[in-house]
Amino acid sequence: MKLKDRSLFREAALVGGDWVQASADNHIAVDNPATGEIIGHVPNLGAAETRAAIESARIAQKGWAARTAKDRAIVLRKWFELMMENKEDLGKILTLEQGKPLAEAMGEIAYGASFIEWFAEEGRRINGDVIPGHQPDKRIMVMKQPIGVVAAITPWNFPNAMITRKAGPAFAAGCAMVLKPASQTPFSAIAIAILAERAGLPGGLFSVVTGSAREIGGEMTANPTVRKLTFTGSTEVGAGLYRQSAPTIKKLGLELGGNAPFIVFDDADLDAAVEGAIIAKFRNNGQTCVCANRIYVQERVYDAFAEKLAGAVDKLVTGNGFDEGVILGPLIDRAALEKVEEHVADALGKGAKTITGGKRLSMGNTFYEPTVLADVTAEMTVAREETFGPVAPLFRFKDEADVIRQANDTEFGLASYFYAKDMARVFRVAEALEYGMVGVNTGLISTAEAPFGGVKLSGLGREGSRYGIDEFLELKYVCLGGVA
């Protein structure tokens, strides 16, 4: 991997303003999911280093919160500019450790940086209220203040954007952050921490602690100095962190698993629906929490849609993310590929048919053909569990009532999508879907301007938009008496 700025690839963690190098006898190896080769090592840290990072954060946060919103915005704007100036290097580091094609990785850098840009602006509009008093001599004020020290735990599938979607509002609100990135993809986090230092973020305000998830998470959830925990990842882990945070009553942000329905009504523009399904299903090789996990097609257009979708899927090239023309990279690891194989085998065993794809590729242990399955039913595992891979299962439905029932038959509620032209239907279906987000005639909804998040087992809170900064603020009510 050739970088313009080699210093952005650093085998070290950032603990309270100090860089801790990976040692030969206590490190975590990081591999390239496309080839299996080791690309570097990071320190295997635990509770003691996490405690130190939290204490440094507590101290640094006081000074940071005392600065004006404009001062904080200037530093964040500089951080955004440095990310964009170094987009190619950051993209290469991301492709190397996560596998997505370089163009998609650079797209993630721009998407991730957009949260820093957005919240640099939002941070200057954290306004309170002055409310008419309830008695002649009283005046009521409402202040919004930073919650303080924030702990963040992020996943491997978006190693840049899932961090900046939290760090942007946290720092804009005047908070400090201690981050544990996914062990599969730490170098993207380290690289943006280097740029944060260059942008002028004070030492100790932002730590990146690599190592034992259980130990680091255990300290983050138990330490009373941490007033907010923000997590993106699986529902299972999120529920555990929720339990662990209860004794210290922390504010929680949970962006968890999904099981998105993608519905094609018989009045849909089928070519547009195919284009949307390709994005919603195969972005990041199907490894996003908002990926279409179930595709419902109304009976009258089922065969036409299935044929068009299979034709588009056959054009998707799978391979190493650094190779020209590759659209789909590897899955993150062998276990992810085996989960995809299990889902396909279960569906075929219960009567589904393969239209295209359906087996692993010989180029390595993490590559799987983009796949379309027909005649999928609710009894199959793919209907209930997130596949997190390049498999598009097609279900049939009769009418609106039938598909709303099927689409809502899940304990998840993150993203949902449907294609239809009739405006009355668009309102009826958007209102009936039990999800935090609904894409209408589009398969790509994620943007810094909009509130991202889910309901039910998909999590708590929203990230991005003007709502996202409230997650890092506390309201203070001040009652002024004696105002005669």
Ligand SMILES: NC(=O)C1=CN([C@@H]2O[C@H](COP(=O)(O)OP(=O)(O)OC[C@H]3O[C@@H](n4cnc5c(N)ncnc54)[C@H](O)[C@@H]3O)[C@@H](O)[C@H]2O)C=CC1
């Ligand atoms: N709602 C959303 O925005 C997103 C949800 N996800 C969900 O996450 C899953 C895939 O991502 P993974 O990284 O495999 O999820 P994961 O939940 O295994 O890991 C996520 C993060 O949690 C850490 N972690 C794991 N066990 C922990 C513990 N006991 N204590 C503290 N930290 C722990 C991991 O090291 C990683 O940093 C899928 O279910 C996907 O839907 C992933 C990305 C975004």
Ligand SMILES: O=C(O)[C@H](O)CS(=O)(=O)O
């Ligand atoms: O799945 C995730 O990790 C992200 O939330 C996906 S998105 O923000 O790029 O839609």
